[in-house]
Amino acid sequence: MSLVSSTVTADTVLAGRYRLTEVIGTGGMGTVYRARDEHTYRDVAIKLFATPQSMTHADRVRQEREIRLLSMLSHPGLIPLYDAGTHELVDGPHRFIVMELISDPTLLRRLADGPLHNYEVASLGAQLADALAYVHARGIVHRDVKPANILINDEGSAGFARTVKLTDFGVAHFVDGSRLTGDGTIIGTAAYLSPEQVAGESITFATDVYSLGLVLLEALTGKQEYSGTVIEAALARLQHDPEIPETVGSEWRDLLVAMTSRDPEERPSAVTVARVLRGGASRVTGPVPLGRTRSSRSSHRAEHRLHRAAHRHTRRGTFDAVRRWRRRNTIVGSLAGIGVVAACFGSYLLGAAAH
Missing domain, CATH: 1.10.510.10 (Transferase(Phosphotransferase) domain 1)
Structure with missing residues (x-):
């Protein structure tokens, strides 16, 4: 089955906002593109699904399920969903989702x-x-x-x-x-x-x-x-x-x-x-x-x-460790300051006694 329309090019703009630039990868139900959000001027990843006509009923249900799942999830260990919509191409309507662009290796x-x-x-x-x-x-x-x-x-x-x-x-x-x-x-x-x-x-x-x-x-x-x-x-x-x-x-x-x-x-x-x-x-x-x-x-x-x-x-990277490190430095710095003051005061007394 063809995942995307042949009319999709590097300059295709989805929903009047997201300009596709290059293909990142393909999967069982769609193709992922790098795109430019022309409203916020940031690069994003867009998954463009196949047309409903080219998918089975189970494919269409899974497509909507993925959109629903991503819209309800927010966690540092997951890729956030920014937007979702439908774009009309020559071969019919295509659903798409807009996500954070992650260029890290797998x-x-x-x-x-x-x-x-x-x-x-x-x-x-x-x-x-x-x-x-x-x-x-x-x-x-x-x-x-x-x-x-x-x-x-x-x-x-x-x-x-x-x-x-x-x-x-x-x-x-x-x-x-x-x-x-x-x-x-x-x-x-x-x-x-x-x-x-x-x-x-x-x-x-x-x-x-x-x-x-x-x-x-x-x-x-x-x-x-x-x-x-x-x-x-x-x-x-x-x-x-x-x-x-x-x-x-x-x-x-x-x-x-x-x-x-x-x-x-x-x-x-x-x-x-x-x-x-x-x-x-x-x-x-x-x-x-x-x-x-x-x-x-x-x-x-x-x-x-x-x-x-x-x-x-x-x-080592937790807030508790940082707080302990700050407290330790504060205590050490305070003791050092007291030591300097004591040394100066001692020198003053020795000088006064000498005179």
Whole structure:
């Protein structure tokens, strides 16, 4: 099927405002362009969907679902939606959405150079789990968590040296929502499907946790766990669990084994994964706030030793650390000032005594 009209050119202006400049990528239901917003003079990304006539009913429902999903989501780990509309082309009306333009490389491209350091994986994994916890709290399952849908920015934020964003909600699913495909139809990317997706069973939040576990394992080892043809990759996870090497460390093994359990009920929640990757408590029940607890540092480290280097790396950028640093400098500066005043006063007394 043709995703876009042949009349779309580099100078096409959508809705009298967005001038398309170049193609960024294509997907199953549309094409993504770099565009110039002629009202605000900023570059944006525009996803131009195929015409309704060229799509099935399920495609059209997924198209509207993606627009609805993106319009209701706002999180640092997700790409924000700026605008949406319909533009009439020669072959009919095309729906489009306007998003923040992200030119960062994907995790897939980063992994082409080899595995990441364990503290980098812990940092990126915590952010991804945060984003998943946010969408899960709104009853949404992403269903396609994979390296190609993860963007990495080298500019740090919120205490992280690098920041990540999860993209592409085109196949996302509302829990307890209506099915868009017949029984047995698989939606997602074969190498990262959960066992229940392969078996055509009910999809839950645990589905995303399983896929994230495979992504983290690949980031640590540089090796895709389930490769081969689509059928081979999909069925392999029903025959054997992921092989987690001893070299990743016992803490990583415990977490990844839990995340990639064949039984969805045995997998931790995204909230729990985020806390563990930050070095926090893993025994979590319910949507508690993320981040550090107020437990003492000694008990904190005694309970969870998952990559202390990663925990220190993350903690250095928090507001608590900044406040401690400022208080320390204030105290040191005050003591130094008192010392200078005392020295001057002592010199004065010695001089007076000499006279």
